[in-house]
Amino acid sequence: MKPKILGVVPGLEFQKRKGSAFIRIFQELERKGRLASLVDVSLPKPLKWALLARNFSWDFQVWNTRNQLDVFRYNLASRKARKALENVDQEFDVIIQVGSNIDISSFSEKEGKKCFSFHDNNAISYINQLPSDVVESKIIHSALAFEDQVYRKNNGIFSMSRTLAESFVQDFSVPKDKVHYVGFGTPFEAQDIESKNYNSKKILFVATHSFEKKGGETVLVAFRKLRQWIPGAELILAGREWDIREEGVTVIGFLDKRVKEDFEVYKACFESASVFVLPSQIEAFGEVFIEAMSYGLPCIGSTQGVMPEIISGNKAGEVIQPNDSEGLARLLFQWLSSPSILKEKGRAGYLAVNTEYTWENVSNRVLDVIDSSFEN
Secondary structure, three states, X not given: OOOOEEEEEOOHHHHHHOOOHHHHHHHHHHHOOOEEEEEEOOOOHHHHHHHHHHOXXXXXXXXXXXXXXXXXXHHHHHHHHHHHHHOOOOOOOEEEEEOOOOOOHHHHHHHOOEEXXXXXXXXXXXXXXXXXXXXXXXXXXXXXXXXXXXXXXXXXXXXXXHHHHXXXXXXXXXXXXXXXXXXXXXXXOOOOOOOOOOOOOEEEEEOOOOOOOOXXXXXXXHHHHHHHHOXXXXXXXXXXXXXXXXXXEEEEOOOOOOOHHHHHHHHXXXXXXXXXXXXXXXXXXXXXXXXXXXXXXXXXXXXXXXXXXXXXXXXXEEEEOOXXXXXXXXXXXXXXXXXXXXXXXXXXXXXXXXXXXXXXXXXXXXXXXXHHHHHO
């Protein structure tokens, strides 16, 4: 009998609503008959509001960062998670927790359950992309200390990217044999791109929040410059009802990928575009790049985080410095003026999706690690 897995997911309903990668991997494990159940460890709304008030600052970035790195919140969530685990009726052998903001080691050790964590980011990667001195050093040190103990107590770490896997080893001194790159899968089936039209002059940008941090302002400035050279160029902004009204710009609001009609519109955005652009200042993983690559879209990201690994590493596009609107405009002009460049980079990304970024591959890697840990 293969070990049964219990998933522990902070914000389970929110993760389902946005169709997150963490939900996709648990769905794949369920399809293979290996998932016992999922446990939600969301804090009650009144408590969330109280925590937000506790961390309040008139500077939104300071406020958000304090909340993200709030160890008091971590401890409350850990307590809720341990209580929820004690009430699980299903039989299970191993736990996969999403992220490192909860510590359930006292439960797993008492019950003799192996525990792994699954990550698209960690505190060091998050902090490295923040402005210096955005919060007090004691807040940062406390958050890092909390994460460090989670990594040391758990049996292993699953990482969505090689860049992040390396961070666990170098920044947290986690032994290499505890860190496992498992990757990420696209929600789309890789498309047949032989007949894809790269002459549309359409540029796609997708973000559901943080327009400026996602590089939205950089894209707009570059697009205005590009329209001077290619008057027929179009920009599609999808993911949120951004209040932007400019010639050549089409805004498509939030699309719920769980809703069939919305999902069809979402896919159509990728089908009609010639290039995908998201020169983000902060990007934990950037799964939308994998989505774009599955439609043969060449990608432009930034040099931050995992984007060089996904884009440059697969020869699926190029990365630019954050806020480099001039460089982005020149690159878009070069690409849109040469469909052969778009097709070459689009094909490379498409091949990477077919061979590397599938949920079948991800789940197999996860199960290989878990099953091997029980054999040993």
